Amino acid sequence: MIRISTIFIAVCMVLVAASLGLILYSVAGISGSESAIVSLAALTFLILYNAVSMRLRDRSDVGSQIADLSRGTADLARQVAEFGRRLSAVEGRMVSSNSVSADRLQGVVGEINELGGLMKQLAVTVAQHEDLIAAIPQAAAAPAEAAPTPARETQAPAVAPVASAVFPEPNAAALGSADRKPKEATATFSAAPAAVAKASPAPQPAATPVAPAVMAPSVPRSQPQILAAVKGAIEDNRLDIYLQPLVTLPQRKVRFYEAVTRLRDERDQIVAAEDFIGIAEAAGLVGRIDHMVLLRCVQVLRRLMVRNKDVGIFCNISSATLSSPSNFSQCLDFLEANRALAPSFILEFKQSTLRNLGSTETEHLAALAQRGYRFSIDHVTDLRFEPRELADRGVRFIKVPAALLLDPKQSSVSDIHPTDLSDLLGRFGIDLIAERIEGENSVVDLLDYDVRFGQGFLFAPPRPLRPEGASATGEAAASPAGGQDIKIQDPNAAGTPSLDAPNASAATRSGNAALVRRIAGNI
CATH class of the missing domain: 3.20.20.450 (EAL domain)
Incomplete structure (x- = not known):
């Protein structure tokens, strides 16, 4: 698209050439054909001058653009060089970190080998401890089996198995020293001390214990x-x-x-x-x-x-x-x-x-x-x-x-x-x-x-x-035995x-x- 400035310059050149011909025709008395030729020559000169000046101006613009491009290329080259320097530094760090990691890995492998030996020793020790723990109940049961059974020992009540160990069958010494009964057992089994206190020195038949109400065992059903x-x-x-x-x-x-x-x-x-x-x-x-x-x-x-x-x-x-x-x-x-x-x-x-x-x-x-x-x-x-x-x-x-x-x-x-x-x-x-x-x-x-x-x-x-909503104490009391x-x-x-x-x-x-x-x- 033609710029307005170019159109304005062209109009001005035409006006200048026409004015020159008119001045020569009216003032100098030159004929009309000669003044027209002079006007065309002046117009041609102005056109050539304008074209040459525009070409020179465009050349200067291209030169400035080339200079800007050269500066941009130089900046890009400088940045590429900086990137190359940083990349080489990163590669050096990676090499050093790999070497450090290899050294650490070797140390970890050595520690794992040491842990393996410790685990073997631990396995042997644990096995020995388990054997000792398994032998403890057998060793404790052997003296109990070898001990003589008292002649007047009676069977413990079914309602409280522990009471037989705390409250043995009364004898003459026990009746004379009733204050030596364990207080803890008295608090737990309140009925047992009373039974001991009322017993006579002579052997008495054991009373039949009253078992708690439990669920009857299931029988085969049709x-x-x-x-x-x-x-x-x-x-x-x-x-x-x-x-x-x-x-x-x-x-x-x-x-x-x-x-x-x-x-x-x-x-x-x-x-x-x-x-x-x-x-x-x-x-x-x-x-x-x-x-x-x-x-x-x-x-x-x-x-x-x-x-x-x-x-x-x-x-x-x-x-x-x-x-x-x-x-x-x-x-x-x-x-x-x-x-x-x-x-x-x-x-x-x-x-x-x-x-x-x-x-x-x-x-x-x-x-x-x-x-x-x-x-x-x-x-x-x-x-x-x-x-x-x-x-x-x-x-x-x-x-x-x-x-x-x-x-x-x-x-x-x-x-x-x-x-x-x-x-x-x-x-x-x-x-x-x-x-x-x-x-x-x-x-x-x-x-x-x-x-x-x-x-x-x-x-x-x-x-x-x-x-839902039941308390822990209430549930423990309400739950059946064994459950x-x-x-x-x-x-x-x-x-x-x-x-x-x-x-x-x-x-x-x-x-x-x-x-x-x-x-x-x-x-």
Whole structure:
């Protein structure tokens, strides 16, 4: 686009040339043709002058631009040189740090070797200490067996076993020195001192002790009796939920709980699930039982999640409920209403149930998976799994008995070696759980199988849930003899809360010793 200044200069040149011709024509008296020629010549001169001046000006502008570009190139070269210097400095630092790291690594390797020797010595020392500890009860029992038994010693009452050691059968000396009775024992067993004070020096027949009221031992029941107990428990709401923790290995932190169903008859005697489930399925009552168990499990899960949001609960569903459209529809409506708990609510089925799925069961299982519920497999009888198919169905946990997992025969029977089973299942998002763990040796062996979770009586047996709002003292008094109510524990806390202190310390001691032996053997 032509600039305004250029147009203005051109107009001025035309006006100057025309003015020059007009002056020559009017003042000098030159003819019109001659004055026009002079005007054109002047116009041509002005045009040439303007073009040359513009070319010179453009050349100076280009020169200044080239000078600026040269200065920019020089700055860039200086910056590149500075970057090269810094890069060489960084390379030098990396070389020096690598050499320092190599020296430190050599020192760490030497310390690890020294620790290996110390661990071997520690393993030997711990083994010797365990042998000494195991020999202490035998040494203490030997003098007791060799000691003569008093002629007039009577059998201790069943109600207080410790009282026989504190209050022996009275004799003549004891009657004369009644003030030498232990005061602590008198406070604990208030009835025993009175009995000693009233005894005569002559041998007297021991009175029959009055035993406390305890639950009568369970006797074999017939199917009609169990069926009647099941119906009565359903009508009177006598289905109880017991919780057994699932812990992480080897940390033994509580991560999940499994809900175990127990039934109480009219005499408050406990009936285990394996004793009445088959009869309830045959009578068509298992659907109502599953619905009641689901309701209790949801209530328990809400209580658990008040303390920790990461806790989960396993709830068993029978194959009869899964295959019955009417029973399953009730359970599905209930689970749909509690869909927010789906990430922490795991539904558990038997291995035989998932292997024999029909079209109805498959559709029901897919409906649960669409609502976000995850599944678990228990009652595993072999290690033949299809991980991809199970993962597609929504299975995220598989419980395998520890004895089956550690059985050497399974390596030849199953499609994959048991040590690789956890890795195979983990590729498809399925966690392997070792259940029915009853010994520390099993825990140590399972560590080689990369098992993440464990369950069994070693950690804690199934125990009833403490009623909501009950105090600790009241619960201790109300709990039956030999039983303890489970306390809701933070899953991030180490260990299992339901173990007694002596048993827990003994289990920890033996478990640590086994781990030390395993580490020393590997070194």
